[in-house]
Amino acid sequence: MPRGDGRWSWRPPRRVLDYARQDAGDGHRPPHLDELAETVTNAVDALTGGRMCAVINATGVVLHTNLGRAPLSRSAIEAVNAAAGYSTIEFDLRTGRRGKRGTTAKSLLCELTGAPAALAVNNAAAALLLALATLARGREVVVSRGELIEIGGEFRIPAIMEAAGVKLVEVGTTNRTHLSDYADAINERTAMLMVVHPSNYRIEGFTARPQLSAVVKLAKSHRLLMLHDLGSGLLDGALGNEPTLKASLREDVDLAVFSGDKLFGGPQAGLIVGRADLVARLARNPVARAVRIDKLTLAALEATLMSHLADRLDDLPVWRALRLTPEDIRPRADRLRAALGGAASLRPGVSVVGGGSLPGEGLPSVLVDIDPRPASEVTVLARLRAASPPVIARTERGRVVVDLRTVPPDQDGLLARILRGALPAAARTTE
Numbered sequence: 393m394p395r396g397d398g399r400w401s402w403r404p405p406r407r408v409l410d411y412a413r414q415d416a417g418d419g420h421r422p423p424h425l426d427e428l429a430e431t432v433t434n435a436v437d438a439l440t441g442g443r444m445c446a447v448i449n450a451t452g453v454v455l456h457t458n459l460g461r462a463p464l465s466r467s468a469i470e471a472v473n474a475a476a477g478y479s480t481i482e483f484d485l486r487t488g489r490r491g492k493r494g495t496t497a498k499s500l501l502c503e504l505t506g507a508p509a510a511l512a513v514n515n516a517a518a519a520l521l522l523a524l525a526t527l528a529r530g531r532e533v534v535v536s537r538g539e540l541i542e543i544g545g546e547f548r549i550p551a552i553m554e555a556a557g558v559k560l561v562e563v564g565t566t567n568r569t570h571l572s573d574y575a576d577a578i579n580e581r582t583a584m585l586m587v588v589h590p591s592n593y594r595i596e597g598f599t600a601r602p603q604l605s606a607v608v609k610l611a612k613s614h615r616l617l618m619l620h621d622l623g624s625g626l627l628d629g630a631l632g633n634e635p636t637l638k639a640s641l642r643e644d645v646d647l648a649v650f651s652g653d654k655l656f657g658g659p660q661a662g663l664i665v666g667r668a669d670l671v672a673r674l675a676r677n678p679v680a681r682a683v684r685i686d687k688l689t690l691a692a693l694e695a696t697l698m699s700h701l702a703d704r705l706d707d708l709p710v711w712r713a714l715r716l717t718p719e720d721i722r723p724r725a726d727r728l729r730a731a732l733g734g735a736a737s738l739r740p741g742v743s744v745v746g747g748g749s750l751p752g753e754g755l756p757s758v759l760v761d762i763d764p765r766p767a768s769e770v771t772v773l774a775r776l777r778a779a780s781p782p783v784i785a786r787t788e789r790g791r792v793v794v795d796l797r798t799v800p801p802d803q804d805g806l807l808a809r810i811l812r813g814a815l816p817a818a819a820r821t822t823e
């Protein structure tokens with residue numbers, strides 16, 4: 393089959409015969425039947441081989457954005473299943489009439505957070521876009537230069553503000569912003585002060601930023617709106633320097649925004665809580681319809697909210713993973729080490745929370761460190777990715793590193809089998 397001209401690199405499977413006929417018509421040698429069959433098989437593989445599939449996350453990165461951030465809880469998965477067919481997304485069973493999408497999720501969010509009103513949209517980026525476009529369009533919003541973040545995947549605070557038709561007024565410097573910087577920027581065009589959690593990086597050393605309470609007070613004294621983008625959505629308690637929603641609402645911010653699929657441990661969603669009059673304005677904006685969440689997300693969100701309300705954080709895979717101690721992980725890691733023979737050893741290390749939470753910090757873990765020789769670590773990682781299910785691991789200094797924090801314990805045996813299959817025989821047996 394002629395390949396040199398690059399035309400055979402990829403073909404829609406149904407067109408392979410057409411191209412072969414055309415080439416033959418142009419005087420090229422007609423392909424052999426086996427070549428044709430192989431081309432069709434490759435084309436079908438190329439078309440469907442990239443479909444989403446379940447993987448074993450052996451990286452220890454709990455909120456791995458490329459692997460779908462928060463895994464859903466069992467009850468959330470059941471709720472998604474139940475909602476997948478006909479469901480009551482906009483139907484009121486008591487009256488038999490049309491119901492309002494998201495009513496229960498809103499009530500649960502208010503109950504959980506104590507906020508007067510709530511709204512759930514597609515993701516936190518959409519929540520910010522909606523809030524800015526509704527409340528500050530054509531006006532100025534003041535943000536510290538230390539908070540003009542890029543989260544990744546095209547999400548940048550200045551770009552969102554531009555898309556919302558808002559004029560960004562940057563104040564302070566990258567490392568230091570004072571309350572007076574905010575105060576000096578306020579004029580008759582100012583609509584809002586915005587505080588953004590610089591979630592995925594940390595500025596160390598000579599730094600300063602005003603307390604949230606001081607910024608809120610300043611906003612109120614000028615009758616300006618105050619929006620807090622918390623990012624990861626830690627509701628309460630303490631986890632490194634993560635801001636909590638409870639503290640934000642205690643300081644009386646007008647609106648707080650956070651993601652559903654980070655520390656909240658649910659589906660992709662943007663959750664907005666705060667003042668009822670403002671939330672009502674957001675809900676009336678046509679943009680709200682464009683960024684609304686679908687029935688599957690809503691079902692998972694309701695189930696996740698129920699877990700939080702019942703104080704059953706251990707329902708949520710993210711929290712089960714975060715709460716594991718090295719003592720929890722060591723016996724599992726040791727069994728895996730034993731199953732892999734002499735190539736594997738244990739060592740202390742750290743798991744990363746990910747998803748823009750706890751930058752620069754980690755959770756102590758026990759890592760399984762595997763010597764891939766005589767194969768290279770790149771080869772072993774590729775074999776792991778080609779396994780069924782694929783296993784995603786890390787490498788460090790020529791070694792393959794497995795962190796069981798993010799592996800459900802009932803998959804330990806499966807992971808051991810896949811790892812054995814991916815390692816060269818010599819690596820497995822040298823005890």
Ligand SMILES: *Cc1c(COP(=O)(O)O)cnc(C)c1O
Binds near residue numbers: 650
């Ligand atoms: C992650 C994050 C976002 C974006 O959230 P998505 O739900 O992914 O859209 C926005 N702001 C902050 C501070 C974040 O950490």
